[in-house]
Amino acid sequence: RVAILRDEGERGAEYAERVGALLGNLTPPAVVTVIRLPGLSDGEDIEQWVSSRRRASRHTAELLAELLALIA
Numbered sequence: 001r002v003a004i005l006r007d008e009g010e011r012g013a014e015y016a017e018r019v020g021a022l023l024g025n026l027t028p029p030a031v032v033t034v035i036r037l038p039g040l041s042d043g044e045d046i047e048q049w050v051s052s053r054r055r056a057s058r059h060t061a062e063l064l065a066e067l068l069a070l071i072a
Contacts, residue, residue, distance in 0.1 A: 005037060017034070035067075
């Protein structure tokens with residue numbers, strides 16, 4: 001199982017799709033989930049997502065729980 005935390009925007013979506021296709025061609029194929037992180041602007045990624053959560057005083061355990069919920 002693989003979770004791809006894609007960059008926001010068209011380029012991020014295209015890249016995640018290409019990587020997902022490559023992983024799907026493995027033997028056995030990977031089970032791929034592409035995650036679109038909420039609240040990001042075009043070109044932003046996991047780094048900006050984590051930073052925004054840290055500014056909101058979220059702790060590491062809360063960040064992990066939120067990510068796991070998005071992946072589920």
